[in-house]
Structures are given as structure tokens and as C-alpha cells.
Amino acid sequence: MKQIHANILNIEDTILGKITLTGKNIFGRKDYILVQGEQELCPSGYAATITNMVYIKGNRPIAGGVDLKEFHEGDVVTINKEGEITFLYEIESTSNAIFATGRCNHRCIMCPQPPVVHEEDMTPFNMKLISLFDKKTKEVGITGGEPTLIGDKLFDLIKQIKKYTPKAAISILSNGVKFADRDYAMKLALCNCYDLQIDIPIFSDVAELHNEIVGANTFYKTVQGLYNLALFGTKIGIRVVIHKKTYKRLPQLADYIYHNFPFVCNVAFMQMETIGMAEENIHDLWIDPYDYNKQLVEAIEILRSRGMQAAIYNAQLCVLPEQIRDTAVQSISEWKDIYLDTCEGCKLKEQCGGFFASNKKYHSSHIKKI
Amino acid sequence: MKYEYTILPFRFDHFSNEEYLLTNDVGEYIFLKNADFEKFVTHELDSKSDLFYDLASKQIATTDKVEDVVKMLATKFRTKKSILRDFTSLHMVVPTLRCNSSCIYCQVKRHEKSDHSADMTKKTAKNIVKCIFDGPSPYIKIEFQGGDPSIDFEMVKYIIEEAEWVNLFKKRDLSFVICTNLTLLTPDMVKYLKKHKCDISTSLDGPKDLHDTNRPLQDKKLDHHEIFEKNVKMVRDIWGDADCVSALMTTSKYSLGRYKEIIDEYIRLGFNNIFLRSLNPYGFASEYKEKVAYPIEEFIENFKEGLDYIIEINKKGTFFVEGFAALLLKRILTPFATGFVDLQSPAGVGIAGAIYDYDGSVYVADEGRMLARFKNYYFKLGNVNENTFQEMFNGKLLHEIIENSCTECLPGCADCVFQPYCGADPVRNYSVQGDVVGHRPTNEMCIKTKAIIHYLMEKLHEGDPETIKIFWSWIK
Numbered sequence: 001m002k003q004i005h006a007n008i009l010n011i012e013d014t015i016l017g018k019i020t021l022t023g024k025n026i027f028g029r030k031d032y033i034l035v036q037g038e039q040e041l042c043p044s045g046y047a048a049t050i051t052n053m054v055y056i057k058g059n060r061p062i063a064g065g066v067d068l069k070e071f072h073e074g075d076v077v078t079i080n081k082e083g084e085i086t087f088l089y090e091i092e093s094t095s096n097a098i099f100a101t102g103r104c105n106h107r108c109i110m111c112p113q114p115p116v117v118h119e120e121d122m123t124p125f126n127m128k129l130i131s132l133f134d135k136k137t138k139e140v141g142i143t144g145g146e147p148t149l150i151g152d153k154l155f156d157l158i159k160q161i162k163k164y165t166p167k168a169a170i171s172i173l174s175n176g177v178k179f180a181d182r183d184y185a186m187k188l189a190l191c192n193c194y195d196l197q198i199d200i201p202i203f204s205d206v207a208e209l210h211n212e213i214v215g216a217n218t219f220y221k222t223v224q225g226l227y228n229l230a231l232f233g234t235k236i237g238i239r240v241v242i243h244k245k246t247y248k249r250l251p252q253l254a255d256y257i258y259h260n261f262p263f264v265c266n267v268a269f270m271q272m273e274t275i276g277m278a279e280e281n282i283h284d285l286w287i288d289p290y291d292y293n294k295q296l297v298e299a300i301e302i303l304r305s306r307g308m309q310a311a312i313y314n315a316q317l318c319v320l321p322e323q324i325r326d327t328a329v330q331s332i333s334e335w336k337d338i339y340l341d342t343c344e345g346c347k348l349k350e351q352c353g354g355f356f357a358s359n360k361k362y363h364s365s366h367i368k369k370i
Numbered sequence: 371m372k373y374e375y376t377i378l379p380f381r382f383d384h385f386s387n388e389e390y391l392l393t394n395d396v397g398e399y400i401f402l403k404n405a406d407f408e409k410f411v412t413h414e415l416d417s418k419s420d421l422f423y424d425l426a427s428k429q430i431a432t433t434d435k436v437e438d439v440v441k442m443l444a445t446k447f448r449t450k451k452s453i454l455r456d457f458t459s460l461h462m463v464v465p466t467l468r469c470n471s472s473c474i475y476c477q478v479k480r481h482e483k484s485d486h487s488a489d490m491t492k493k494t495a496k497n498i499v500k501c502i503f504d505g506p507s508p509y510i511k512i513e514f515q516g517g518d519p520s521i522d523f524e525m526v527k528y529i530i531e532e533a534e535w536v537n538l539f540k541k542r543d544l545s546f547v548i549c550t551n552l553t554l555l556t557p558d559m560v561k562y563l564k565k566h567k568c569d570i571s572t573s574l575d576g577p578k579d580l581h582d583t584n585r586p587l588q589d590k591k592l593d594h595h596e597i598f599e600k601n602v603k604m605v606r607d608i609w610g611d612a613d614c615v616s617a618l619m620t621t622s623k624y625s626l627g628r629y630k631e632i633i634d635e636y637i638r639l640g641f642n643n644i645f646l647r648s649l650n651p652y653g654f655a656s657e658y659k660e661k662v663a664y665p666i667e668e669f670i671e672n673f674k675e676g677l678d679y680i681i682e683i684n685k686k687g688t689f690f691v692e693g694f695a696a697l698l699l700k701r702i703l704t705p706f707a708t709g710f711v712d713l714q715s716p717a718g719v720g721i722a723g724a725i726y727d728y729d730g731s732v733y734v735a736d737e738g739r740m741l742a743r744f745k746n747y748y749f750k751l752g753n754v755n756e757n758t759f760q761e762m763f764n765g766k767l768l769h770e771i772i773e774n775s776c777t778e779c780l781p782g783c784a785d786c787v788f789q790p791y792c793g794a795d796p797v798r799n800y801s802v803q804g805d806v807v808g809h810r811p812t813n814e815m816c817i818k819t820k821a822i823i824h825y826l827m828e829k830l831h832e833g834d835p836e837t838i839k840i841f842w843s844w845i846k
Contacts, residue, residue: 205427207434220438227445249423256427259398259705260442305842306704 002087002335004070006063009056011081016088016125017047018132019075031132033079035071048079076132087335091134095333097141098126098157104146106175107215110243110278110285112358115145123153130160137165141173148178158191169195173239176200177218179225189232197265198229199237203246205256213245223260230263238267239313243278243285247292254299258306267303268329269296271314275358282362289319290366300324317352319364332356346370373417378439380430382407383787391827395778396446397701397790398428401831446705450790453709453722458763459507460711460723462736463498465490465525467517467728471551471594473573473585475622475649475662477740480517483588488517490525494730497754499532501732503540504759510537513571514548515725515736520555530566547571552601552615553587553594560608570605574598574617574639576625576632584622602639612640621648621669622662629676637683637690645693646676648818650737650798666814670821677825684840696844698826701791704845711735713793713819715783717775720751720768730754732762734771737797749797771796774806782810788823 017033024032029045042049048061050071056064063079071077076089089096101122104115133140140161147154154172161170170193179185188198200222204210207219229236238257240246246253250269257267271289272278278285296312303310312324313331320328330353337354346352346369355363378394385391390407393399402410402421409415410431415422417433425431429446432439467488469480481488502510512533519526530546537544546568555570563570575584578595587594605615617639619625619632629646636644648669649662673694680692700708711718712735719734726732730753733739738749749771751762762768775794777783783792798815799808810816829837 206423207426207432207438209423220434220441223438223442248420249427252424252427260446262705305839307846 002070002090004066004085006050006079006083006085007054007056007065008061008063008079008081008083010059010061011048011063011079011083014078014080015048015061016078016128016132017076019050019071019073019077021071021073033077035068037068050079050085074134076129088129089133090334093334094139095141096133096137096139097143098130098161099144100126100142100147100154100157101145101150103149104144104175105149105177105216106146106218108277109213109215109245109281110241110272112273112276112278113145114276121150121153123150123156126157127160130157131164133161133165133168135165135167137168139171140165140168141171143173146175146178147172148174148184152187155187155191158188158193158196162191162193169197172196172198174198174200175214175218176222176225176229177216179228180221182228182231185225185228185232185234188229189234197235197237199239199268200226201239201241202253202257202261203240205249205253209245209249226261226264230261236261236264238264239270240267241270241272242287242289242292242296243272244287245285247287247295250292250295250299251302254302254310258303258308262306262308264308266309266311268311268313269299270331271312271359273314273356273358274362275356279358279362286362288366289315289364293319293321297321297324300327314353314356316355316364316367317348318346318368318370319366328353330354340367342367342369344369372413373415373422375413375415375417375422375431375433376436377411377431378429378436378443381785381787381789385824385827385831391787392430393787393790394428394430394443395790396429396443396450396705398430399702399827400424400428400430449705450707452707453714454716456507456509458505458721458724459509459709460511460513460718461498461502462513462515462723462725463495463529464515464517464726464728464739465495465519465529466522468521469517470521470554470588471518471585472588475584475620477650477737478517479743483521488728489522490728490730492525492528494728494755495525495529496532497730498726499529499536501726501754501759501762502533503536503542505763507542509543509545511545511547514546514550516549518550518554519548520550520559523559527562530568534566545569549573551585551594551598552605553592553597555601555605557604557608560605564609564614570615572598572602572615572617573620574636574641575619575622576628577635580624580628580632581635583624584620599639606640612642616643617641618645619647621646621664621672623664624662626664626668626672629672630679633676633679633683633690637688642689643691643693643696644680646673647694648673666818670818673818673822674825681837681840684843685836689843691844694822695826695841698791698823699841700845702823702826702830703841710793712795715775715777715789715793716772717794717796719749719771719775719796720763721772724751724763726754730756732757734768735797737801741797741801748800771806780807780810782813782816786810786820788820791823792819 018031019035020032021035026045032046033048033050034046035050042058042060042062051064052068054065056062072091074091075087078086102116102119161168203213210219211217300310310327312328315328317325317328332353336357338357339354343349348370380392380394382390382392388404390402429439429443467481468483470483514526548568549571552572575581581595585594606612677692677695680690683690697708697710709722711723724732725736725739727739732751734749775796777789777792777794783789795815796806800806803809
């Protein structure tokens with residue numbers, strides 16, 4: 001998430017609000033944060049005021065010394081007592097997501113966001129957050145951690161999203177384990193979301209190898225979860241993160257998915273984000289993406305010939321063989337997407353997904369201008 | 371060293387001198403070198419080797435809890451057999467036995483054009499439609515057979531309209547197809563068929579001389595092949611779609627050695643698929659055996675040549691499908707169910723397809739109707755004018771036939787490595803070998819099907835990427 005730092009005054013508890021540049025009627029200001037230029041006076045009624053002035057004063061909550069160009073009408077931010085302004089929702093982004101929980105029942109060796117063990121219930125905050133989303137939002141993600149660990153509150157979030165952003169497609173990232181409980185899968189279906197997809201990782205066609213990667217004995221629970229979700233007609237995607245422990249059997253995995261889960265709507269192969277646990281375990285995990293092209297091409301061809309949709313996430317076009325470049329998706333969120341100096345003047349830069357900011361250190365040695 | 375793993379049920383056989391083929395109930399397969407096979411079955415295969423992982427991936431062995439793997443196998447097995455859920459969907463109806471052809475391999479006691487003694491009555495037609503809709507299937511396909519049903523087109527129209535009327539209330543997915551030699555179709559008839567979404571299925575045996583030898587018209591003065599070609603064009607022009615008419619070929623003695631010409635003729639006439647079909651040994655065909663029949667081995671050789679030729683044609687850029695290979699490949703390569711009345715397990719007789727004769731008699735399959743001509747009524751379920759749907763389709767006879775037609779437990783099939791891809795044909799077993807179970811080692815259909823599956827497996831094992839791509843294009 002995008003974060004910027006500000007000087008603050010009169011902010012004790014974290015403030016959540018929706019950005020307005022134009023101002024609101026005095027009776028409808030309490031959920032808004034006013035962004036204003038060089039003005040001494042802070043109007044009353046707003047949750048806070050943000051300004052580009054460095055010297056701030058007064059007795060209302062105010063954050064100063066920031067670049068106003070960062071803010072857009074309709075963004076939703078929090079300001080905490082350390083002066084961090086965090087963008088939880090960006091009106092111009094297509095990858096806005098709710099962070100349902102930081103907890104997880106897996107311990108994936110390449111997790112970019114290692115789970116927390118204890119946390120307070122985030123749902124009331126998230127419910128409020130969703131209510132501030134713009135009504136025309138086209139896409140809302142639910143992620144974590146493992147979002148199903150909040151139990152039935154997940155459905156409250158979904159219903160809230162449906163209520164405040166009726167046109168949004170909802171995409172949930174889950175390890176699928178919880179859906180081994182058929183009732184839980186049914187409850188998701190009963191939310192009756194026309195445009196909801198749940199994306200679930202399967203890392204190997206061999207249970208033992210999958211379990212080794214996720215750090216839990218859950219392969220068959222995830223399988224049962226997939227079956228239950230399919231039973232209720234929920235749209236499912238499968239995600240495969242490619243690293244040293246998964247690349248060898250990608251073709252077999254593709255065939256396995258076709259034979260066991262032919263009902264999934266797409267299979268995404270993802271280049272690893274080298275942050276968090278992935279960075280810690282980098283020696284066990286890192287393989288130059290160029291070096292798994294053979295297996296990746298074969299896997300994609302297997303899925304394509306069988307009429308299944310395949311996609312490659314987080315990859316750079318220059319590293320991919322031409323025959324599968326059309327399956328590459330620009331999938332990296334704007335705020336962490338970067339390009340290297342080598343990329344300057346590349347013909348494909350516009351279509352290319354670029355890099356995770358964290359991959360600056362670890363990336364293919366075959367990056368070149370095309 | 372012994373390794374801990376559980377071997378799950380599979381079938382196997384020598385595939386070549388060096389290799390075994392293993393298949394399991396859900397159709398997954400793998401080739402193992404002789405030495406690896408020995409190691410595998412004696413628990414000496416390293417359970418962390420890639421080869422073991424391949425076996426585990428196909429659910430032929432596991433190091434996990436067996437219940438977990440069996441659950442997945444069960445789901446896949448249900449999917450493979452899911453056509454059973456719908457019950458009978460193909461309903462063949464014979465509006466008349468009159469015909470203007472005199473095909474050399476005809477199995478039907480055809481009637482002259484003017485002989486109305488084997489025409490269906492409206493009362494019978496109405497009862498047939500009622501019986502069809504008493505069935506539970508959400509899909510209903512009514513196929514008009516004969517004779518040539520276009521001779522009694524008024525009855526075809528009556529049945530179509532009666533079925534459409536009943537379907538206003540029953541709301542099934544209803545479709546029609548008419549099997550005709552095309553010669554008697556007029557533009558008005560075609561327009562009617564188009565309006566009622568009744569596809570046309572016809573017969574084409576090859577180039578002119580062969581087609582006319584196999585399928586002469588009764589009126590010797592008429593040129594069958596020429597009328598056929600003209601009418602195919604007329605049908606397509608009216609329909610505005612080349613796929614509205616499909617063709618079937620039958621191999622007579624005269625067709626052997628001529629598959630390339632036959633295939634070329636199909637392509638010339640704008641068809642994009644062919645079903646290289648051997649002769650049925652029923653009816654007239656067995657009476658005139660020496661005239662039209664041939665040893666099954668000759669058919670197999672011809673089939674292989676034909677298939678190779680079709681693959682070459684595809685490689686050169688023309689999309690053209692061999693239907694039997696496509697069916698078997700779908701069973702070998704995909705997790706999905708494939709209905710094919712003549713080759714499924716349990717057999718499709720009665721539970722996938724049924725035929726209603728002009729007099730209202732119901733048989734489990736077309737060949738059952740042929741047997742009835744020789745006064746053998748074993749496969750007659752009843753008559754729509756006397757019996758209810760329940761009596762016929764849930765009666766003792768059909769139960770008995772089906773119980774004896776599951777390849778999973780038939781002698782010679784139960785342990786056959788190709789079992790998951792094959793099927794039983796109790797009617798043929800009965801008529802050729804005297805009982806519904808049959809005797810596999812001397813069974814021509816078994817010899818043929820095994821040879822063809824083996825040939826396809828060889829191709830898959832060779833793994834020429836272009837051929838594999840072509841195979842997948844046929845399946846989709």
C-alpha cells in the first residue's frame with residue numbers, strides 16, 4: 001500500500017477518512033479528510049485536514065508537509081500518530097483490497113507477508129472502510145493472511161462490498177482449506193455474488209511436495225475445498241508460485257489440474273516476490289526465471305490445448321519466450337511496480353508487467369531491452 | 371531396499387517388449403519400462419523419485435492416507451460415469467420401413483415405396499412421444515430412422531410437432547435428427563427441418579462408383595451419387611451452414627483399400643469429419659456375408675492407414691476429424707464423460723438409447739429390432755401401445771441386460787488394460803456369440819477396438835507434438 005509521511009498535530013487515535021479536495025457540506029463532513037493548499041484556517045467538521053504547509057497549527061487534527069498531488073478525490077486513507085498516511089483505497093487503482101486478517105494457517109516458505117499470530121478483530125474497521133469506497137468501484141479484493149480465518153465475518157465483508165460497491169467484481173485470495181467444510185462453501189455461495197472469484201494456490205501435483213511448501217498437512221483439505229466450491233458453482237482460479245521447489249513439475253501439475261479440477265476458470269503461474277520469507281529462504285528458492293522457461297512453456301501449452309485459460313503473473317516479457325508472451329498479465333500493484341535502467345527505451349515496456357520493487361535485488365540475469 | 375507406499379487399483383499389460391502400460395479406473399495411464407514395473411510392484415521404487423511422483427500424480431500409488439486419494443478417485447469416477455445420471459436421451463423412431471434404396475449391407479426388412487403395411491399410425495406416434503417424455507432425461511434427442519423417414523414425411527412432421535407440443539409443458543432440451551439418403555428431400559422439406567432445428571444425418575460411402583455399388587437406388591435408372599451431391603448443396607444453401615448435415619460411412623468389402631479415396635471424397639464434398647465404420651454382422655449382412663463382409667483384421671489395417679492419412683491431411687492444414695479416434699482419445703486424454711451408445715459401460719442399450727419401431731415396439735437398440743425380424747424378441751422391452759415407461763425401462767429384462775454389460779466385471783474385460791476406454795455391446799454378443807456376455811478372445815468387436823486403442827496409444831507414446839496437437843483439436 002502507498003504510504004507517505006507527514007507532520008501531524010492533534011492526532012492520537014488513527015483517523016480513517018475519505019479524501020475530498022473540493023470540500024463537503026458542513027453536515028456531511030465527519031467521514032471526510034479535507035485536502036487543501038496554502039490556507040491558515042482548518043474548516044470545522046472534517047475528520048482531519050491535510051495540507052502542503054510545513055508549519056501547522058491550531059487545535060483540530062491536521063497533517064502537513066505533504067505533496068498534494070498524491071491525493072485524489074475519493075481516496076481513502078488512515079493517518080496515525082506517527083504521521084504515516086496510508087492509502088487503503090485509491091480511486092484510480094484497479095487493485096484495491098481489504099486486508100481481512102494478518103493471521104494464517106499456512107507457513108509458506110516463500111510468503112511475502114509473514115503472518116502475525118495475534119491481532120485484534122479487524123472486521124469492524126474493514127466494514128467502515130468498505131462503506132467509504134466509491135460506489136463505482138469495479139474491483140475489490142479480499143486478502144490477508146488467510147481471510148477465511150475470520151470465519152463467518154468474511155461473509156459480512158462480502159455483503160458490505162455488495163452493498164457499497166454493487167458493481168465491483170470481488171476476488172478472494174485463500175488457501176482453500178476452510179472450504180473443506182461444505183457448509184462454509186455453501187455460505188459463500190449463498191452470498192449470491194454474481195461476479196466473485198476465489199483464487200487458491202496448488203503448488204504441486206504431489207501432496208507431499210505441496211505440504212512441504214505450505215508448511216502444513218493440508219493438501220487434501222484444499223482439494224476438498226476446491227470440490228466443495230465447484231459443487232456450489234463458485235468461480236475458482238488456481239495460483240502457482242514458481243521457485244526452485246515447484247518449477248520442475250509444472251507440466252505435470254498442469255495436467256493434474258486438468259484431470260482433477262477441470263472446472264477452474266484459470267490457472268495463474270506467478271513469478272516469486274522476493275520479500276518476507278522468500279528473502280529469508282532465498283537460497284532454497286531462487287531460480288532465474290529464464291531457467292524455468294522450458295517447464296513453463298510446456299505447462300502453458302498443456303493448459304491451452306485442453307481449452308483452459310492460463311496466465312503468467314509478475315513476469316517480464318523479455319525473459320519469456322515469444323510463444324507465451326501473450327499470456328503474461330500486468331499484475332503488480334502500481335505502488336510496488338518498478339522498471340530497471342535496462343528497460344529504458346524497450347519497445348515492450350508499455351505492455352510489460354515490470355518488477356516488484358523488492359525484486360530489484362533478485363531478478364533474472366536475462367533482462368534486456370527489446 | 372523396500373519403500374513404504376500403497377499401490378492403488380490399476381490394470382496393466384505388456385505394451386511392447388520393453389514396456390508395460392498401466393491404466394486405472396478413471397482413465398489415467400502411464401508407460402513403465404519392464405524393470406521399473408518390477409521395482410514398482412515389489413515396493414522397490416524410490417518413493418521420492420520422479421517416476422514415483424508421476425504414479426502418485428495419476429493416483430496409481432500413494433504415500434498418503436488412502437482415504438484421501440480414494441475420495442479424489444471417486445469424484446473423478448463419478449465424472450467419468452456422469453452420463454448415467456441423465457438416463458435415456460437418444461430416442462430412435464422408425465416412422466416407416468419404406469425405402470427407395472437397396473443398400474447391399476442393409477439390415478432392415480425394407481418395404482417398397484408403395485407398400486404401406488409398415489407405416490406408423492398417429493396413435494402409435496402419439497404414444498411414443500408420451501413414452502419418451504415420461505423418461506427423466508433433461509436432454510431428449512429424437513432420431514428418425516427407417517426405411518427412409520423422408521418417404522413418410524407427414525409422419526415425421528406429426529412426431530416433431532407432437533414432441534414440441536408436449537415439450538411446452540415438459541421443458542426439456544429437445545433436438546431432432548433425421549437419417550436419410552437425401553434423395554427424396556425437397557427444398558420445402560429442408561426449410562421445414564431447418565425451422566424445427568432437425569439436423570440431417572446421411573450416408574456417404576465414398577466416390578461415385580463405390581457409393582453406387584454399396585448404396586444403389588431401387589430405381590436403377592437414377593444416379594444416386596449425383597442426386598446426393600446436388601441435394602447436399604441444396605440443404606447447405608437453405609441452411610446457410612455446412613454443419614447442418616453430417617455423413618456416416620460403412621465399410622463393405624468393396625471399400626477396403628480405398629480409404630484414401632473415400633476420405634478425399636468427404637473433403638471434396640465439404641465434410642470436416644468421417645467415422646470409419648466397420649460393417650455390422652446382422653441382418654442381410656450375415657445372409658450375404660461372402661458378398662459384403664471381410665475379416666476384421668483387414669478392417670483394422672485399413673483403419674490405421676486411413677487414420678494416418680487423416681493425420682497427414684491435418685498436418686497440411688485441413689481440419690478433418692476421424693470420429694472413432696476422437697471418441698477414444700476423449701476417453702484416454704480427458705477427465706470427462708463420453709456417451710456413445712454402442713461402446714460404453716454399462717452398455718448404452720435402453721439406458722442411453724432406445725428404438726421405437728413403426729408398430730410401437732420398443733427395443734434396447736437398433737440391432738435388437740433386426741433380431742426381431744428373425745422372430746427373436748429377446749431385446750424387446752414392450753410396446754408403447756400396451757406398456758408404460760416404467761414397465762419397459764425399469765423392468766426385469768433391462769436390469770438383467772445392464773447387469774451383464776459392465777466391462778468392469780465382464781470376463782476378458784475386467785482385467786483388460788483398455789477397459790476404462792471401452793464398452794460392452796450385449797446385443798452384438800447375443801446375436802453373434804449366443805449370449806449377452808459374449809466370448810472376448812473370439813469377439814470381433816473386441817479385437818477391433820483393442821487394436822485401434824493400441825494404435826492410438828502408440829501415437830500418444832511416440833508423442834509427435836504435431837500429432838498430439840491435432841488429437842487435441844479433435845477433442846475440443
